Structures are given as structure tokens and as C-alpha cells.
Amino acid sequence: DVKVTQSSRYLVKRTGEKVFLECVQDMDHENMFWYRQDPGLGLRLIYFSYDVKMKEKGDIPEGYSVSREKKERFSLILESASTNQTSMYLCASRDREETQYFGPGTRLLVL
Amino acid sequence: EDQVTQSPEALRLQEGESSSLNCSYTVSGLRGLFWYRQDPGKGPEFLFTLYSAGEEKEKERLKATLTKKESFLHITAPKPEDSATYLCAVHRPDGYALNFGKGTSLLVTP
Numbered sequence: 094d095v096k097v098t099q100s101s102r103y104l105v106k107r108t109g110e111k112v113f114l115e116c117v118q119d120m121d122h123e124n125m126f127w128y129r130q131d132p133g134l135g136l137r138l139i140y141f142s143y144d145v146k147m148k149e150k151g152d153i154p155e156g157y158s159v160s161r162e163k164k165e166r167f168s169l170i171l172e173s174a175s176t177n178q179t180s181m182y183l184c185a186s187r188d189r190e191e192t193q194y195f196g197p198g199t200r201l202l203v204l
Numbered sequence: 205e206d207q208v209t210q211s212p213e214a215l216r217l218q219e220g221e222s223s224s225l226n227c228s229y230t231v232s233g234l235r236g237l238f239w240y241r242q243d244p245g246k247g248p249e250f251l252f253t254l255y256s257a258g259e260e261k262e263k264e265r266l267k268a269t270l271t272k273k274e275s276f277l278h279i280t281a282p283k284p285e286d287s288a289t290y291l292c293a294v295h296r297p298d299g300y301a302l303n304f305g306k307g308t309s310l311l312v313t314p
Contacts, residue, residue, distance in 0.1 A: 097247075124300055126300075135304050136248075136291070136302075138301045143300055149298065191236055191253075191295070192250055193250070193302060194250060195248045195249070195250075196247050197246055198245070
């Protein structure tokens with residue numbers, strides 16, 4: 094079974110804090126993704142990585158950065174958290190058949 | 205612009221009452237249409253991939269079909285445990301990430 098894990102299920106942070114969201118997959122997938130999901134807006138792509146140390150911006154990269162130093166780990170960084178970054182954050186990895194598998198999500202609240 | 209539109213936004217069914225969910229898409233060169241199920245507060249769970257018009261896939265009470273412009277997720281004799289949000293998605297032009305529809309929220313009552 095494909096397993097994608099995310100470091101936290103729930104997170105509460107203060108405005109201006111630097112926030113790290115970690116995602117790990119155990120299937121040796123090359124491609125990994127970060128989405129955020131908001132009511133009425135659906136899933137939106139923040140960043141993706143098609144290989145180690147490689148990254149591409151998605152539709153809403155502003156205020157975020159990513160790091161992929163090892164194949165199994167893809168980190169999302171909120172440089173200075175703001176209240177409009179309160180959201181559900183979903184990580185996914187993709188297999189050779191191009192199917193994406195999602196982690197359980199991190200629900201982030203920025204106060 | 206590539207788009208994915210799902211309808212209805214919400215659907216309420218009685219247990220055993222069959223129905224269909226719709227996913228309309230516009231994309232140049234379909235490389236796969238994906239269906240996911242998402243329970244509240246959880247990540248989407250993969251259900252099916254369809255690649256070409258006429259293709260069908262089944263899993264328990266769910267059957268997904270594909271035409272050149274839309275996909276249907278048919279739910280036969282649903283049970284309360286089928287209650288969830290169902291999402292469909294197609295590849296973005298970059299070929300890596302997915303464009304998702306906003307989902308259909310299904311509630312099946314006993």
C-alpha cells in the first residue's frame with residue numbers, strides 16, 4: 094500500500110511565524126505535490142516537485158516555499174504565516190501510472 | 205483553458221436510491237480522468253482512472269464511465285457509508301499535477 098504521511102494533523106500558529114509542513118512517502122515516487130483546500134475553492138496547487146531538488150510553482154505559490162532534499166520528503170514552508178493561509182494542506186505523491194496518492198492532510202489555523 | 209466542472213454540488217439520497225454524479229471536462233489531449241472520494245477532515249482517496257471514451261471501471265457500488273466530454277460516477281443502491289465528497293480531476297498542461305473539480309457532496313440517509 095502507498096503511504097503518504099504528514100507531520101501534523103492539526104496546527105495552530107501565530108501571524109508572522111515561520112511554519113514547516115512535512116510530507117513523507119515510502120514508495121520511491123519521483124513526483125510530489127502540495128495543495129491547499131478551502132471551502133468553495135476546491136483543491137489548488139501550491140508547488141510540486143518532479144525530482145529531488147527540483148520544484149515548480151503551482152497556481153498560488155505566493156507566501157510559500159518548498160524544499161526537497163531527499164526523494165521521500167517534500168516540505169512546505171510558510172515564510173511568515175498570515176491569517177489567509179488558514180486552510181487544509183494536502184500533500185500527494187504520484188506513481189508511474191500517474192495516480193496521485195494523498196496524505197491525511199494538515200489543518201492549519203493562523204491566529 | 206482546461207476546466208473541470210462537477211454537478212450537482214450536493215446530493216441527498218435515500219439508502220438504496222441509485223443516482224449519478226457528473227464531471228464535465230475541457231482539456232486538450234486527455235491523459236486520464238481521475239475519481240477520488242474524500243471523507244470530512246481527511247485526504248482524498250483514489251478510486252478510478254479512466255483513459256479513453258467508452259471505458260468503464262467498477263468498485264463495489266460505484267461505476268465510473270467516460271465519454272469525450274464528461275464522466276459519470278454511478279452509485280447503485282447506495283449505503284450511508286457511501287456518504288462523502290466525490291472529486292474528479294484531469295491532468296494540468298504541465299502533465300504532472302491535477303486540476304480538480306469542486307466536488308459533489310453526497311449524503312445517503314438510512
